[in-house]
Amino acid sequence: MDELGFNKLFAGVLLAGLVLMAGVKFADVLVPHTELVENAYAIKVPETTAVAGAAPVEMGPEPILALLADANPSAGEKLAKKCTACHVFAADGANKVGPVLWGVVNAAKGAVDGFSYSSALAGFGGVWDYQSLNAFLAKPKAYMSGTKMNFAGLKKPQDRANMIAYLRQQADTAAALPTAEEIAAESES
Ligand code: HEC
Known part of the structure; x- marks a missing residue:
């Protein structure tokens, strides 16, 4: 170079x-x-000694019993359009994607003949009382993890009350409405 x-x-x-x-x-x-x-980023450590068990527990859905007495079943019937893709509401209805819904209020969970329930629902136990319907319809998968009901849920308490009022009428005999004592007990808990 x-x-x-x-x-x-x-x-x-x-x-x-x-x-x-x-x-x-x-x-x-x-x-x-x-x-x-x-x-x-300020990392704030609360200056309390309460530790275990203090984690916020996810609150269940809002109480429903007090809303039921004045709920509007016809508004519930309109909301039921969200359900009819999967459910038939009729005494002699057939199971579709979901079981036929007739007389479901206070019926045993997972008890419709000929419907193949998820093991989550089949093994859940108990009856569909107003409170469990409230919790289930608010967010099915949160209330019952593993359920195969693919429905996001009815967010508004009034919508759930109207829906449950409609469900209550879809029966040979409508279940009794909650008593004043039951309403008081629910709002205390
Ligand atoms: C995308 C379909 C779908 C939609 C929409 C749907 N469901 Fe369901 N539903 C199901 C299926 C599937 C099951 C059975 C779930 C299981 O076995 O885990 C079920 C179960 C249920 C049960 C329990 C019945 C029993 O025999 O134990 C109730 C009550 C119910 N649905 C109510 C409703 C209502 C009310 C709506 C509308 C607001 C709705 N569902 C919308 C599919 C649906």
Whole structure:
């Protein structure tokens, strides 16, 4: 390599070095290296001694019994359009994606003949009283993990009350409405 070539090479290396240093300096300006006085994200540790068991328990859905007395079954019938893709409401109805819903209030859970329930529902136990219908219809999979009812839920308590009022009428004999004592007991719990 002649001298000129060598100079060119040298100049190139020098320039590359300069560019690199300028880059480092520039990055430093963009992201200054200063020590933080405080954490960027304040980590607040509550100064209480209560630890175990203090985790917030997920609240169940709002009480329903008090709303039932004045609930509107015809509004519930309109809401039932959300259900009829999967359920038939009729005494002599057939099971579809979901079991036929007739006389479901206070019926044993998972008791419709000829319907193949999920093991979650089949093994759940108990009857569909107003409170369990309230919890189930609010968010089926939260109340019963593993249920195959693919329905997001009725978020508004009034909608659930209207829906349950309609369900109550879809029966040979409508189940009794909650008594004043039951309503009082539910709002205390
Ligand atoms: C996408 C279909 C689908 C929709 C929509 C749907 N359900 Fe269901 N439902 C099911 C299936 C499937 C089951 C059985 C679940 C299981 O076995 O886990 C079921 C079960 C039930 C049960 C329990 C019945 C029993 O015999 O134990 C009730 C009550 C019920 N649904 C009410 C409703 C109501 C009310 C609506 C409308 C607000 C609704 N469902 C919307 C599919 C649906």
